[in-house]
Amino acid sequence: MLFDTHAHYYDQAFDGDRDAVLASLAEAGVGLVLVPGCDLASSRQAIELAERWPFVYAAVGVHPEDALGLPEDWLAQVEDLAQHPKVKAIGEIGLDYYWKEVPHDLQQEVFAAQLALAERLDLPVIVHDREAHADSLATVRRFPAVRGVFHCYSGSAEDAKTLVRLGWHLSFTGTITFKNARKAPEVIRQTPLERLMVETDAPYMAPTPYRGKRCDSRYVYRMAETIAALKELPVEEVVRATTENGKRLFGVE
Ligand code: NI
Numbered sequence: 001m002l003f004d005t006h007a008h009y010y011d012q013a014f015d016g017d018r019d020a021v022l023a024s025l026a027e028a029g030v031g032l033v034l035v036p037g038c039d040l041a042s043s044r045q046a047i048e049l050a051e052r053w054p055f056v057y058a059a060v061g062v063h064p065e066d067a068l069g070l071p072e073d074w075l076a077q078v079e080d081l082a083q084h085p086k087v088k089a090i091g092e093i094g095l096d097y098y099w100k101e102v103p104h105d106l107q108q109e110v111f112a113a114q115l116a117l118a119e120r121l122d123l124p125v126i127v128h129d130r131e132a133h134a135d136s137l138a139t140v141r142r143f144p145a146v147r148g149v150f151h152c153y154s155g156s157a158e159d160a161k162t163l164v165r166l167g168w169h170l171s172f173t174g175t176i177t178f179k180n181a182r183k184a185p186e187v188i189r190q191t192p193l194e195r196l197m198v199e200t201d202a203p204y205m206a207p208t209p210y211r212g213k214r215c216d217s218r219y220v221y222r223m224a225e226t227i228a229a230l231k232e233l234p235v236e237e238v239v240r241a242t243t244e245n246g247k248r249l250f251g252v253e
Helices: 016-025 040-052 074-083 104-121 133-141 156-164 182-190 217-231 237-249
Strands: 002-004 030-036 056-060 089-096 125-130 146-149 169-172 196-198
Touching: 002 196, 002 217, 002 237, 016 217, 030 040, 030 089, 030 217, 030 237, 040 056, 040 074, 074 104, 089 104, 089 133, 104 125, 104 133, 125 133, 133 156, 156 169, 156 182, 169 182, 169 217, 182 217, 196 217, 196 237, 217 237
Parallel strands: 002 030, 030 056, 056 089, 089 125, 125 146, 146 169, 169 196
Antiparallel strands: none
16 A cells, blocks of 8 residues: 655646545555645645545645745644644645745745744654755754655755654655656665655656656556665565555654
8 A cells, every 4th residue: 555645635736636536546556645735725725635535644834935925823823733633744844945936044934933843743844855955954953853754855865864864754756757867766775765755746746657747646656666676675565665654754544
């Protein structure tokens, strides 16, 4: 049974057939899905999905791209949402220096505030780090009690080693199946299996041979297959381990 640890099923890309897609996942071998929010509204939508589908869990938080124009009490609102029994993490949170609209200091402030919240609530976090590797690592190091996952990991092999040593997990999307994947294969080979997870980031990042299509959790087996090939392990072992890792990190059954 696969655990897709990162899929945005509230996205409008699923407005036409959301229920049909979610209902089809068990048959495709996907038994657990974690839906992270990106802002207050999508965090609420993630919780609604988790209330309707027993195998769906939610994370709540504010993504760095959504850090502009937050209401004054935004952190209290995230904390409120995090009380829901199906909320298993704070996420997705982090730094994104690819998009230039949100000043870096504001991103860092919003990220750090949510790391502190996760520490207070004793919840793991889901980190989005795009072209902000040094600052992301430096920020999480300020919160040594906080654990979680760097999702769609795109940093160096060196930083990956540091994160694993600090107790973090790394998860990978369909980008690892692309022929031009460069750093990820080395990172996956060196990272202990018990720290790896798989995800789709649906509706984005569909793996080869579905690249460019809308992505959903049915494709997550391709990430497990790719990891199995890189680590020269049976795919069943990667499926079992990545699911166990996700259950342990997020505390789900
Ligand atoms: Ni995402």
